[in-house]
Amino acid sequence: MQEDLQIPSLRDFDAQFRHKLKRTGGYYLLFLKKASGTLTVDFFEHEVIENTLFFIAKDRAIQTHLLNDPGGWVIYFDDPFLDVHNEAHQGAFDNLQFHYFCHQPFVTLTPASLTHIKFLWEGIQAEFSRDVKNKEAIRSYLKLLLIHYQRTIKSEAEEKGTSGRYTPIIQVRKDIERHFKTQKNAAFYAGKQNFSAKHLNEIVKGALGKTITNLIHERILLEAKRMLLFSDKSIKEIAYDLGYEDPPYFFRFFKNSEGVTPERFRGLSENNTVIPADRTA
Numbered sequence: 001m002q003e004d005l006q007i008p009s010l011r012d013f014d015a016q017f018r019h020k021l022k023r024t025g026g027y028y029l030l031f032l033k034k035a036s037g038t039l040t041v042d043f044f045e046h047e048v049i050e051n052t053l054f055f056i057a058k059d060r061a062i063q064t065h066l067l068n069d070p071g072g073w074v075i076y077f078d079d080p081f082l083d084v085h086n087e088a089h090q091g092a093f094d095n096l097q098f099h100y101f102c103h104q105p106f107v108t109l110t111p112a113s114l115t116h117i118k119f120l121w122e123g124i125q126a127e128f129s130r131d132v133k134n135k136e137a138i139r140s141y142l143k144l145l146l147i148h149y150q151r152t153i154k155s156e157a158e159e160k161g162t163s164g165r166y167t168p169i170i171q172v173r174k175d176i177e178r179h180f181k182t183q184k185n186a187a188f189y190a191g192k193q194n195f196s197a198k199h200l201n202e203i204v205k206g207a208l209g210k211t212i213t214n215l216i217h218e219r220i221l222l223e224a225k226r227m228l229l230f231s232d233k234s235i236k237e238i239a240y241d242l243g244y245e246d247p248p249y250f251f252r253f254f255k256n257s258e259g260v261t262p263e264r265f266r267g268l269s270e271n272n273t274v275i276p277a278d279r280t281a
Contacts, residue, residue, distance in 0.1 A: 004081035010070040017064045023230050026078035030054040035070035041105050054106040107152040120145050168203050180219045181243040186212035221257055228266040235262045
């Protein structure tokens with residue numbers, strides 16, 4: 001039970017990720033009731049505000065800097081616990097990894113949502129504290145938390161007037177996740193949804209202010225930065241892994257996008273002075 005589901009204290013969570021960017025080995029659901037400070041996820045720094053619920057997916061690069069007694073809770077789980085590849089669980093989980101509208105891995109909870117979340121958290125906490133833990137009960141509460149999180153995302157999209165574009169954007173993010181190393185043409189992703197590249201670009205641009213090509217480039221750069229930070233691979237090896245047969249082209253692409261060379265980025269990362277991603281990119 002402790003290996004695939006854990007409930008660390010917020011202080012322990014903050015201590016684990018405070019001093020440098022680290023890669024998550026599993027998934028975190030993080031409720032912050034009254035915290036202040038920052039939480040960096042995949043090189044984007046987010047100011048922490050009260051009553052926010054973060055979902056941090058597997059393999060993200062994160063760093064915390066909470067300034068006071070946060071108030072709230074953390075749940076850690078891994079693939080085996082939620083059984084994420086089981087079709088019966090996909091409704092609670094499948095879209096969460098791809099919802100990052102404008103790189104925002106959190107939702108702000110309404111008073112009604114706070115009441116519901118509190119009830120589900122107390123259910124998990126009660127089951128977890130038993131001498132003989134009911135794993136299925138905890139899994140059910142966790143699934144309900146994830147479903148509520150997903151519904152809140154959709155509700156926020158409706159308030160912004162982007163709900164009609166929610167499904168195609170989630171799908172294009174899924175497709176990019178699966179194919180970004182081999183497919184870098186917007187037409188490929190439009191074709192996956194039987195759209196023209198122009199029409200899907202209009203949907204994406206209207207909701208996110210970005211083109212499909214922007215999203216592809218963001219995903220390539222994110223993976224490049226993760227590999228520079230968390231692997232010992234050479235720049236040439238990283239370029240090949242990302243589908244670039246011409247490493248110098250990748251080198252120029254990275255420098256033009258990030259303002260530093262891949263080698264320089266790696267050096268800054270090792271000294272814990274990573275240049276934050278451009279929120280407006």
